[in-house]
Amino acid sequence: MTKIHNFGAGPCILPASVMKEAAKAIVNWNGSGLSILEISHRSSAFEAVVDNTQLLIRELLGVPDSHSVLFLQGGASTQFSMIPMNFLKNRERAAYLDTGHFAQKAIQEARLFGSVEIVGSSREKKHMYIPQIYEPSEGSAYLHLTSNNTIEGTEMFSFPKFGIPLFCDMSSDIFSREINVDDFDFIYAGAQKNLGPAGMTLVIARNSLLDSVKYSVPAMSDYRVFRDNNSMFNTPPVFSIYVAMLNLLWLKKVGGVSEIERLNIEKAKMLYNEIDRNCLFQGCADVRDRSRMNVTFVAKNKDVETAFLKLASSKGMVGISGYRAVGGFRVSLYNALPIESVLALTTLMKEFEKTTLRATPLSLHNL
């Protein structure tokens, strides 16, 4: 059978060893005679999973004691409204940086709760860069950023300091590189990229910020309820948390975040180099803001695009079509994607260039 290279944007590839361990746990977890799917979330064995997952996150990201680590449900999309519900008082203003599709979704939800100031936007260039100069007006409740724009293929490599709480959606690049958690007041991420399978949402929030909330919000929208109940006010997504723990153990074993960042830089460089070298392809995002997680590029015409998609698919490469509204290609290089898969893709791009140029040298040279 053809080896499958999974370049999908999420839910995405996880390490093969994690899959194997998860499959074993579904049949018989730790020799208990029970499946991980049928154990009580109130059992001490599962409480240890939650505790261990939190500890691994603290260790791998260097989360300081000032911040809580919480497990929720509903994905980043739920955070888009839960954040303003908690932190944006009526008639108050929050600052948002508009860097793409998901930033805009966050903005849309925040408008239901208060006023939104868009401090910067790259909308006029289809969000293919990260605005560099912006400043929230005085009195903003917080500034909201999206560190990696999954659809557009841009990533922020520096973060501003304005003396107001800094919120960041890190869904698609958390655990892919080192960050200084203390620079942020509130970090959130859907799990289904570098953390684990879909179904859980990670929140890392400064305790003093959580304590500042003065409203009565519903229990399941109250971060303090999750904090005070060790993320088990109600039944948590047991299996997603368990697989996240396995995945974090894998990350620790391969050298932690700094080592995976080194590998991620290498993988991204390999692919961007080929895109820049190959006369049939062209990168979408501004070079300065190119994402290491999601690489967006286009072919020089529609026929070439269709031909390459077909060829790649025949070689077992999946998930490389661009997002519906963007088109072209999007190749995701998450932590668990081996460099061999990137090499297979760049090799194929080279071969494809050769055979394409040989077949129709003139028309293509004229592009």
Add this chain to the structure above:
Amino acid sequence: MTKIHNFGAGPCILPASVMKEAAKAIVNWNGSGLSILEISHRSSAFEAVVDNTQLLIRELLGVPDSHSVLFLQGGASTQFSMIPMNFLKNRERAAYLDTGHFAQKAIQEARLFGSVEIVGSSREKKHMYIPQIYEPSEGSAYLHLTSNNTIEGTEMFSFPKFGIPLFCDMSSDIFSREINVDDFDFIYAGAQKNLGPAGMTLVIARNSLLDSVKYSVPAMSDYRVFRDNNSMFNTPPVFSIYVAMLNLLWLKKVGGVSEIERLNIEKAKMLYNEIDRNCLFQGCADVRDRSRMNVTFVAKNKDVETAFLKLASSKGMVGISGYRAVGGFRVSLYNALPIESVLALTTLMKEFEKTTLRATPLSLHNL
């Protein structure tokens, strides 16, 4: 190794064949070379899983076309607030029947959004029965019921009609018995009993009711957003939905809801008969309202309770301790629990009675 009998209240036992199939899909799903954990929720293969799961629910429960079948996250606890957020206008009143711990949680959340009329309550007897005579005041937005009270061990076997929308939390007995879905306007259930693993929430709602919502609610709190996007506005809990599909296929194969109801009645009868016969144990709930899913009972004194818990544990019986606040025993008899497990328990109860009476005949006879 001792055979494990899992009487846990949830996340609970699922059929062994479902576990096996789920484990296989984690390593290689349908021969795709990909894990079910790493496939795109936008792939046609996964869209077919969502469609098939919906169809199985429609078929097994007889859901009419007037109702939508939706998959959400956050458990029943999220529905406790999402329902009034959508359906309880400011200063309007909703009617709630207070039948236990979770009904009270639902009441507490509804009070954040409007006024609550408790039309009936069994609180004065620790919720060990279901109030029979109650009537919502005119003009109530809806009546909210809990069909099975997981902690207390009571279940509703008939449902009222008052000409106002009927909402029902069926988390712990949906798919365990036949219901007439058209009698309800809104049914919801956390998955982790008879539907699948924790991480998804089922909503079955009348379309005309959903269309009546006039507010701007956040996207992830808007049932119409889930309906209009086939429950995939954002990344859904892929694995939980997939395992639910496997479990519903199992249910269909063993004869559907009517057949499982017959078996559930048989299992419950077997256990209640032994509780009533055995001089060491006593049922908690009123006989009329005894739940078929969660059987609550106590031992005639604390020493007997401790001794039986220890004995049962040594025989591989797990999950029979009562809920923390209630004490005693709670034995859950969900769909996937084989009758052999109930027989093993009742046999042990009989043996335990014999040896206990032999050891201390006088003191116990005097109880």
